[in-house]
Structures are given as C-alpha cells and as structure tokens.
Amino acid sequence: DADVTQTPRNRITKTGKRIMLECSQTKGHDRMYWYRQDPGLGLRLIYYSFDVKDINKGEISDGYSVSRQAQAKFSLSLESAIPNQTALYFCATSDRLAGRTDTQYFGPGTRLTVL
Amino acid sequence: GQSLEQPSEVTAVEGAIVQINCTYQTSGFYGLSWYQQHDGGAPTFLSYNGLDGLEETGRFSSFLSRSDSYGYLLLQELQMKDSASYFCAVWRDDKIIFGKGTRLHILP
Numbered sequence: 026d027a028d029v030t031q032t033p034r035n036r037i038t039k040t041g042k043r044i045m046l047e048c049s050q051t052k053g054h055d056r057m058y059w060y061r062q063d064p065g066l067g068l069r070l071i072y073y074s075f076d077v078k079d080i081n082k083g084e085i086s087d088g089y090s091v092s093r094q095a096q097a098k099f100s101l102s103l104e105s106a107i108p109n110q111t112a113l114y115f116c117a118t119s120d121r122l123a124g125r126t127d128t129q130y131f132g133p134g135t136r137l138t139v140l
Numbered sequence: 141g142q143s144l145e146q147p148s149e150v151t152a153v154e155g156a157i158v159q160i161n162c163t164y165q166t167s168g169f170y171g172l173s174w175y176q177q178h179d180g181g182a183p184t185f186l187s188y189n190g191l192d193g194l195e196e197t198g199r200f201s202s203f204l205s206r207s208d209s210y211g212y213l214l215l216q217e218l219q220m221k222d223s224a225s226y227f228c229a230v231w232r233d234d235k236i237i238f239g240k241g242t243r244l245h246i247l248p
Binding site for chain 1: 148173175181182183184188227229231234236237238241
C-alpha cells in the first residue's frame, strides 16, 4: 500500500463549486504539506502543518483552506473554485526527526480542472 | 527575496554525463536537496547536501558551494529512464522552497 494517498486522483468541476482534496498517510510523520504544480512554475507551497494543532500559510494560500483532522489526515478545500486553480495538487509529509533535510514524501497527486 | 534558479531544459545523450545547475539568492538555509519527477508521477527525493562538497549516490552526485551560492546535480552513465524533471530545493524558515525545475531530455 502507498504511504501517502490522495483522493480523488482526478476531478473536473465548475467555477464556484466547493471542492475538497484529501490526503492520508501511514508513514507516521507529523508534518504534512499541500503544494500545487503548474507547468514552468515548479512546486509552490499552499499550506503546511507540523501537528494537529498547527496550521501555517504557505506562499499561495489565498483561495484555499485546510483542515488537519488527525495526524494522518490533511485536507485541502477550495471554497469557491475558479479556473486559475486548475493545476496538479500534491500532498507531502516529512518527519521532524529527519532534522534539517526535511525530506518530503509526496502523494501521487490530484489533477484538478475548474471549468 | 528567496529564489532558486535552474535551467528550464537540458539535453544529453544516452551514456553521457550531464550536470544540472542550481543557483540561489537566499541565505540562512540548512542545505540543498534534489528531487526527481517523471511525467505523470510525484517528485521523489534524490539527494541532500548539508555541507559544502560532493555527495555521491550511485550514478548520481550532488555538490554544494555556499560561498558561491551554487549547487549542481551530476548524472553519469545516462539512461533513458533518467528522462525526467529535476528540482533543487532548500529548507528555510520551516518551509521547503523549490526551484522551477529542469527538464532533462535524453537522446538515444
């Protein structure tokens, strides 16, 4: 079984709809992250969480919200989707015990299209 | 500001050696990491340089020079399966910052 899973893997929605992307991990890591990837722009951090009670904004948090329901679950919501949120979304985890490398372990990604 | 600069594309021949550079305009980070991403896949960790110098892992090596604000990933004995995008990244202020990635094309 995959260590970091994301659901759904693909989603097509319409402008104005509320969307939730879910991430679960079995790695036992305390840190979780949401990134979006656009062609030519690399990976940009949306939100991150170092434990259940810790939520932090990343580089591009506007238009997004998150919830850390448990150590193993971190969901990303688009309250009112717009076309420029069409992108590939990745969840990632890391282990604070990894120290300063903070190696990221990525899920398979969710391809979101907003029409 | 904080930024990592990489070439957008590099082309090399199967069996050859290729170097992918990463220059940065940020300070106070702990080290430089490299990730590989195949088309349709997720990024996967390749290597980390916490200290200046060369780190070797099989066919891949990575180098960091803090005084030159520069690092690189060296891929030897290129194989077609090495065709992918490669990202450098630094950890700073409790966040990972990624470069925009270098697309490596390998010719037979």
